[in-house]
Amino acid sequence: MTTQSKYTPITLLRPSHGWLSLNLGDLWRYRELIYFMTWRDLKVRYKQTLLGASWAVLRPFLTMVVFSIFFGQLAGVPSEGVPYPIFSFAALLPWELFSHALSVASRSLVNNAHMITKVYFPRVILPLSSVLAGLVDFGIALLVLGGMMLYYGIAPTPHVWTLPLFLLLALVTSLGVSLWLSAMNVLYRDVGYVTPFLTQFWLFITPIAYPGSLVPEQWRLLYAINPMTGVVDGFRWALLGIEASAPGPTLAVSSTIAVLLLVSGLIYFRRMERQFADRI
């Protein structure tokens, strides 16, 4: 038997012009697909790999080891009174989430071109689910950080409850940049070459290997235009109690920019969306 619904939704298909509404209602109707696509990303990611999900730990962990040797030991970069390994690892957690989102989400539309040309669904689900899939890796790495804090005898600060807010800021930034990159990638495959370079460049302008306090006072606000600065500072403050990176005007700047990135990304994505099936 057919499962006829009581009401009949009416869809009007017409050419769209100018600025579009974000059509979040459609996204809500397809919420199960967000779940399924995230689940697919996770399922597929470590298929036919030897080490499987341990890659989620190995990547930040090995980076941390390299940073600790070269920056912590040899270069003697200060780490605000906490052991350098944990100082850098706390920053690498959100950074891995961000850089992974950039590399996977920027390709998400192009890699799923066959779906885009054959079936309708809100296209934003593709970059969105790629970003969300990174949360699982983040969770695993967070457990490792917990272990390291235990080892170094560092107790979580009373502000640890704010951590989800900084995680949210990291997600907003990741999604905002991913929306721009994934939509641009449909029209210009140059994005595929730019992204690794962009990520590398971004790593250096974010206080991961070094403390943000290294940046001269008068440049801090400018420095905070990179939203990942606010995220990393927040993580260090909430987890390790580093007071130098406590929330302040820089966080306000970072958050504002992150929200601007997301909103502009959504608008750009929606504007380009109508061309995806024809141009991909």
Add this chain to the structure above:
Amino acid sequence: MSDLSIRVEQLGKQYRIGAPVTQYMTLRDQMSDGLARFGRRASHKDGVKAQDHYIWALKDVSFEVKQGEVLGVIGRNGAGKSTLLKVLSRVTEPTEGYAEIRGRVGALLEVGTGFHPELTGRENILLNGAILGMKRSEIESKFDEIVAFSEVEKFIDTPVKRYSSGMYLRLAFAVAAHLEPEILVVDEVLAVGDAEFQRKCLGKMSDVAQAGRTVLFVSHNMSAILRLTSEALVLDHGNLVMRAPSAQAVDYYLSHGLSQEGERAWSPDEVPLEAAPFRPLKVRVLNKDGQVVDTIRSVEAAAIEVEYELTAALTGLRVGIYLMTTRGEYIFTSFDTDDPQAFERLSARAAGRYTSRCILPPDFLNEGRYLVGVNASSFRVKRYFQDEQALAFNVDAAGAPGMHWLEPRLGPVRPRLDWTINHLDG
């Protein structure tokens, strides 16, 4: 409430043709394109737009579909059929006009969209169902039914990359067949798979049609259109040419040379130098009225014609054709001088242009797609030219023997044989 399901009003879709559509653009292309456009604007002050870069895949198409109606869409390749379905299923936006859709649309533009080779059959059912717009609860309640229909129970927990292509298709179609939207939009999904699979798909399609859902069905298979739909739209070059009861629409389509592609011309650089003095020009398929067509009817006579030029006189030449199924099996080979008297008479051919034409009798070929090969040679002397796959054409079986049974017939020929039935103990 009105019982209208789909209303399409002056719908148009414009595509850009040339490199930018088939290939993606890089930023550099975009810039040089912009420069070129700037240059054009500068040189053509009369404001002539580069119209040749654009093509209307659909233009000014209006029609209505009532609830529960099963409408066929026919037309040759590039007529706009798939574009129409893509617009109606929201894959792409129209350039002008609008369409009003009442109800949930399920689109089957291909089967197995979003299937991931690394995932198991079970996982792909869930994923593909969600992509096609099914609710999780809906998929789970139909899960066993889908698995049973696909006949891959034993491998349901195996990654689909280990499936045979037949199993893959069956699983993909099984999910699609259990989609139950108010409006179903189906593109040529039946054109894949073996005969048994196609029979199953057609059976399922007619179930869907009888269940009172609105269906839009695109196919090159005229028999399927006749069996499944009551009315059909005929599209040509993006325009809606007619809407009529299916039999009438199919007849119009097949007899009006709308399927005009049944011709192949060789450009000089496709012809090897050693072919001289033979120079092939064209090969074409003609229907009984002498029109060039890409689809002939099984029940009517048709002709295959080779046009060529001799740049010098030749003796002992024979020009002929092969007919082959798309699986590469030869059906026959025939030459224009197979008749000894004709060979005698034409032993020497003067320079000039010629055509050699043969007639395919009615009630000869079964439905399907066939390849025409061309050969020009002198027996035991020289093969001047050979192209084994010069041209493809379709045969439609509407009206052929046994069409009242919904089944594909095996074999490339479909003769109308005289049967005598004797009741022996009567």
